[in-house]
Amino acid sequence: MRVWQYIVMVAVGFSVTVILTPLIREFSRKRGLVAKPGARKIHDHPVPDMGGSAILLGIISAIAVQLIGEKYFGWAGFHSDVTVTPLMIGGVLLGTLIVYLTGLIDDIYDISAYAKLAGQIFAGLIVALSGVQITYISNPFHPSLIQFGIIAIPVTIFYFVAFANIINLIDGMDGLATGISAIAGASLAVIAIHQYQIAAALLAAAVVGACLGFLRYNFPPASIFMGDQGALALGFMLGAISLLGVLKTTFTLSFAIPLLVLAIPIFDTFSAIVRRIRGNRPIGEADDAHMHHQLIGRGFSPEQTLLMVYAWSILLAISGYFIQDTTPIVRLLVLIVLFILTGVLTYRLGLFGVTHHHPPHHDE
Helix, strand or coil, X not given: CCHHHHHHHHHHHHHHHHHHHHHHHXXXXXXXXXXXXXXXXXXXXXXXXXXXXXXXXXXXXXXXXXXXXXXXXXXCCHHHCCCCCHHHHHHHHHHHHHHHHHHHHHHHHCCCHHHHHHHHHHHHHHHHHCCCCCCEEECCCCCCEEECHHHHHHHHHHHHHHHHHHHHHHCCCCCHHHHHHHHHHHHHHHHHHHCCCHHHHHHHHHHHHHHHHHHHHHCCCCCCCCHHHHHHHHHHHHHHHHHHCCCCCCCCCCCHHHHHHCHHHHHHHHHHHHHHHHCCCCCCCECCCCHHHHHHHCCCXXXXXXXXXXXHHHHHHHHHHXXXXXXXXXXXXXXXXXHHHHHHHHHHCCCCCCCCCECCCCCC
16 A cells, blocks of 8 residues: 555545535525524634535545545555455445434434434444444453453444544534544554554545645634534544554554544543533533633633644644554553643643533534
8 A cells, every 4th residue: 555545535535625615615604504603602603514514525535536546446445454344344434424414414403412312323333233343452461352242332332422422522613623633533544554454544544634625614713614414423433443443453552542642622521521510410511611712711812722732632643653562551651641641731721610501502
């Protein structure tokens, strides 16, 4: 597998998304499919929020070009990855489509949280049944494996649902979820290439290209948002890529490295749950104490806030890459230190405090 093929994936995803986003933005505006200003929303005017469709189409276009290259021009690619079957790739794409449609319906009709969760669980089940499962993890303290047995499918579904919502919950300001997803995708691509997981690397490259193309319009001040359709689909696909990237390996703590890449949104989500429990409020209820709200409240501009979050995410991603081949104990210690530092950062920003209630709404 040559480097230029990954570059093609990024380029196609980027180009298609850049071309389609203004068209979808205009369609969204004409149909009134917009995110309106609200209590904890940073924007002060209605903004089209159907951008997730452009992102998904960019990803699909990149994958289509790769498959055409494999069939007609002899490119190496998905078929070269002996650890991944066509059924698995089909399951990932179908699951992502289901999650996207769930978010799309929510963006248009504002369905209940339970309906959204049902759609995500069904999508996760589809991917798990296709063969993409967490069947075991390595034991960092002993040269053995911890087998999940009959709970492998529920564990896998939980993993997918968690990833989807991690991105969705951090999608609260211009460029945040898009940039984090691009950084995560690039990190997962590099890790997958390092581990010779070609399918995961190709999918990650497509995600990076589409996110960068969308960021052209989503960076502050954003002219379009990705909506739940985009945030849920991106999170779900990143979760799938992270599993494909460590499939059939026995690296200790392999699953922790993708989680490290997304440590900031993970802690942001965790702190939101803690805040709502402490305040005796529903976990799914919105508030205005996410990391980006706290940084802006301390006088930083949206652009400065984004760059700080990007920088910390990139640092975590680089750390994740360099600890891949270290000893299990060293890897565990580094992961613990980095997670603690990120946790201290979120605590110092006041993310675990009790906050005021705000009515539910679409993020961004």
